[in-house]
Structures are given as C-alpha cells and as structure tokens.
Amino acid sequence: MTEVSSTLEFLQNIDLCKTQRPYVFTPSQNDEKLLDTTEENLNTIRLAFEEVNLRDIRGYQDEFCLQKAGFEVVENKPLHDDLDTVTKEETRYAYAKDTEKFWMNHLNADYVFCYNVKAPSRVEETRTSGL
Known part of the structure; x- marks a missing residue:
C-alpha cells in the first residue's frame, strides 16, 4: 500500500467531551446582548494537529467495515x-x-x-x- 505522511486536525480528547457532546453555538445578534458570549460558553470544541500516515486503500477496500474501521467503501x-x-x-x-x-x-x-x-x-x- 502506498503511504504518505500528513498532518490532520482532530478533536482533542478533553474531559468535557466525556460528559457532553462537543458543540459550537452561534447566537443571533439579538441574543448576543442577552448571553455570556465568552469563547468557553459558545464553543467546547478544542482541536489539535496530529501527524498521521495515510494509505491508499484501493484494492484493499474489503478489509474495512463500518463496525471496525468507522467507515466502509461502497459503490453506488x-x-x-x-x-x-x-x-x-x-x-x-x-x-x-x-x-x-x-x-x-x-x-x-x-x-x-x-x-x-x-x-x-x-x-x-x-x-x-x-x-
């Protein structure tokens, strides 16, 4: 399999994500006057860059299934x-x-x-x- 190295951005594994789903809240201009619009209250998403190896899976598509890999290759x-x-x-x-x-x-x-x-x-x- 052909492999290349790249940097991708992922959600950080922070404690907050163990108790609630990550979210971004964008209030309307009218709501901004009524809400605390500090970054922590509007956005629980924290991202981090990570070095990964990407592989060309052509010819190996059958090795990936939704239950194990989180994706599968299908043709429609x-x-x-x-x-x-x-x-x-x-x-x-x-x-x-x-x-x-x-x-x-x-x-x-x-x-x-x-x-x-x-x-x-x-x-x-x-x-x-x-x-």
Whole structure:
C-alpha cells in the first residue's frame, strides 16, 4: 500500500467531551446582548494537529467495515444516467431518491432522508497514480 505522511486536525480528547457532546453555538445578534458570549460558553470544541500516515486503500477496500474501521467503501451507481435530458432540479431530486434507496437497502434502514444533494458534473475526472 502506498503511504504518505500528513498532518490532520482532530478533536482533542478533553474531559468535557466525556460528559457532553462537543458543540459550537452561534447566537443571533439579538441574543448576543442577552448571553455570556465568552469563547468557553459558545464553543467546547478544542482541536489539535496530529501527524498521521495515510494509505491508499484501493484494492484493499474489503478489509474495512463500518463496525471496525468507522467507515466502509461502497459503490453506488446512480440509476439516472440521462442527465442531459433533465433540468438541474430534476437531477438533484433523482440523485436524492437514488441515494436514499441505496442507503435504505445497504443499511437495512427504516428511513433515509437526503437533505443536501451535490449532483456530479459531466466533466471527466482524470486520476493520477498514487495518492
């Protein structure tokens, strides 16, 4: 596997995160007059940089599962390939429905809602070897 070293930013493992979820609160301008807006009260997220090794997992996708790695590699080929014949809004709706159906089946979910759709463009992507 090809490996490169990089620096990524992660949530710090602070004691506060053991008792509550990290959050960022952005009050409206009207609320700022009524609240204590010191940084500690608005944001419990503390970040730290960490050196990590990144590996190219192409060819090893089957070694990763959601339960062990926290992610999995899945392939979803959209059912709607007729992008030239539909409007942008129709395309987004079609992709949302395809995505919802895919995840419902893949995860055996009762309900899936696709709330933000970024339809792929028709531009051919060129890949380079390595990462």
